[in-house]
Amino acid sequence: DTEVTQTPKHLVMGMTNKKSLKCEQHMGHRAMYWYKQKAKKPPELMFVYSYEKLSINESVPSRFSPECPNSSLLNLHLHALQPEDSALYLCASSHGASNTEAFFGQGTRLTVV
Amino acid sequence: DAKTTQPNSMESNEEEPVHLPCNHSTISGTDYIHWYRQLPSQGPEYVIHGLTSNVNNRMASLAIAEDRKSSTLILHRATLRDAAVYYCILRDRRNQFYFGTGTSLTVIP
Numbered sequence: 001d002t003e004v005t006q007t008p009k010h011l012v013m014g015m016t017n018k019k020s021l022k023c024e025q026h027m028g029h030r031a032m033y034w035y036k037q038k039a040k041k042p043p044e045l046m047f048v049y050s051y052e053k054l055s056i057n058e059s060v061p062s063r064f065s066p067e068c069p070n071s072s073l074l075n076l077h078l079h080a081l082q083p084e085d086s087a088l089y090l091c092a093s094s095h096g097a098s099n100t101e102a103f104f105g106q107g108t109r110l111t112v113v
Numbered sequence: 114d115a116k117t118t119q120p121n122s123m124e125s126n127e128e129e130p131v132h133l134p135c136n137h138s139t140i141s142g143t144d145y146i147h148w149y150r151q152l153p154s155q156g157p158e159y160v161i162h163g164l165t166s167n168v169n170n171r172m173a174s175l176a177i178a179e180d181r182k183s184s185t186l187i188l189h190r191a192t193l194r195d196a197a198v199y200y201c202i203l204r205d206r207r208n209q210f211y212f213g214t215g216t217s218l219t220v221i222p
Contacts, residue, residue: 055208102149102210
C-alpha cells in the first residue's frame with residue numbers, strides 16, 4: 001500500500017464554520033506534511049510532523065490547527081477561514097531520512113464562501 | 114531554506130528526449146536533489162532523487178553537476194502522458210521540503 005488518502009476530496013465551508021481535513025497513510029512513515037497550493041502556483045509548506053511531534057510550522061495563521069493523533073493519521077482543523085484560504089490542501093508522508101521519497105495524496109479542494 | 118530555479122516552461126516533441134534543468138547554487142553538502150511532477154488536479158508524484166552521482170530509474174535519469182549547483186532531469190522519450198509541471202526540490206535533514214516554481218512541460222504530438 002503506497003497510498004496517502006485524503007478526505008474529503010472537496011469541501012465548501014462558510015467563514016464561521018469549523019471543519020477538518022483528514023490524511024491517512026499505512027506505509028510506516030514517521031514524517032507527515034501539510035501543503036497549501038493555489039492555482040498555477042507550487043505547493044507551499046505549512047506544517048511538518050516528525051514522529052508525531054510538530055517540527056515545522058511555517059508561520060501559518062492560527063485558524064489552521066494541525067493534529068497528529070497517531071503515526072498513520074494527520075488532521076488539519078479549520079476555523080474562521082477567509083475566502084483567500086481557498087486552495088488545494090495536500091498531505092504527504094515519507095520516512096524521516098532525506099534520501100527517501102515522499103508520497104502525496106490527491107488533495108482536498110477547499111472553497112471558503 | 115534552500116532554493117531552486119527552473120525555467121517556467123518547456124516544449125518537447127513526442128518521442129524525443131527532454132532535458133529539464135534546475136539550478137540550486139545554495140545547496141548544502143547533505144541536501145538531496147529530488148524531482149517530482151504534478152499532473153492537473155493531482156498531487157505531486159515522485160520521479161527521482163540523488164545526492165552526487167547520476168541516477169537512473171524506470172521513469173527518468175538525473176544528471177548532477179560535479180559541483181552540485183545544478184542538475185538535469187532527463188526523460189528519454191517524452192510521451193503525451195509526461196505533460197506536467199516538474200519540480201526540482203532540495204530536501205534537507207530537517208525534513209524541509211520546499212517546492213520551487215517548477216517547469217511546465219508541454220509535449221507536442
